[in-house]
Amino acid sequence: MDKIKEYKTKLMKISLVREPSTMQKVKISSSLTTANYIKGIYEVENDDITLYESFYVVMLNNANNTIGYTKISQGGITGTVVDVRLIAKHALECLATSVILIHNHPSGNSKPSSADKLITEKIKHGLALLDIRVLDHIILTENTYFSFADECLL
Numbered sequence: 001m002d003k004i005k006e007y008k009t010k011l012m013k014i015s016l017v018r019e020p021s022t023m024q025k026v027k028i029s030s031s032l033t034t035a036n037y038i039k040g041i042y043e044v045e046n047d048d049i050t051l052y053e054s055f056y057v058v059m060l061n062n063a064n065n066t067i068g069y070t071k072i073s074q075g076g077i078t079g080t081v082v083d084v085r086l087i088a089k090h091a092l093e094c095l096a097t098s099v100i101l102i103h104n105h106p107s108g109n110s111k112p113s114s115a116d117k118l119i120t121e122k123i124k125h126g127l128a129l130l131d132i133r134v135l136d137h138i139i140l141t142e143n144t145y146f147s148f149a150d151e152c153l154l
Contacts, residue, residue, distance in 0.1 A: 021069075028064045028100065031147035034138050038102045041069055042140070047104075049142050053080040055103040057087050059096035060135070068094045077106055082119050084126040091132050099127065101137040110139050110146035112153070120148060 022044055028034055038056065041047075047054050055072040070090045073080045080103065091099050101123060103116075112120075116139065124134040136149040148154050 023066075023069070025066050028058075028060060028066065028135070031136060031138060031145070031150050034058070034100055034102070034136060034147075035140060035145040037066070038138060038140055041102075042104070045071065047071075047074075049104045049140060050106050050108075052076055052106060053078070053104055055080050055082050055101070057090060058100045058102065059091055059094040060098045060100065061095075062097045064098070064135075067096060079115070082123070084123050087123055088127060088130060088132070091127065092130065096132060098133040098135045100135050102140060103138075104140040108141045108143065110141045110144050112137075112139055112146060112148070117153065120154070124154065 023037075023040060026033065026037055028037070038058070041056060041058075042049055042054075053075045055074075057070055057072055058066055059068045059070075061067050068090070072082055072086055072090075075081060087099065087101075101120065116137070120134070120137045127134055134154060136147055136154065138148075139146040
């Protein structure tokens, strides 16, 4: 019992843990580059684009070179929960100057829902307070993708 009390009164040490992946660093120059890169991440992570929705963030430096990626959430067939604070945490830990948001639609329909548009705006405004830009939000399907940037929705 004393050990439990002692544990609860101790301050937690926070550190950034980085894990190497098989993904190569690349320069992001277009939505097509991003979509192809992200398909590779889904493959590396054994994430099935056609089964359930997942939300990823790719962090970039000032030259638009990838510096890291993370899975924010995995949901069900028709949705997943996205917490802006977790995105901000990962972006700050990587010292990212910009991010690209990515999620998939298992249905094969790449058109953004109203919820997709709302969360994009929420993330964009939240990260702007930290001087981190949202360069794009890609919706990935098995055969195609949708880019918020290409469609002037950012």
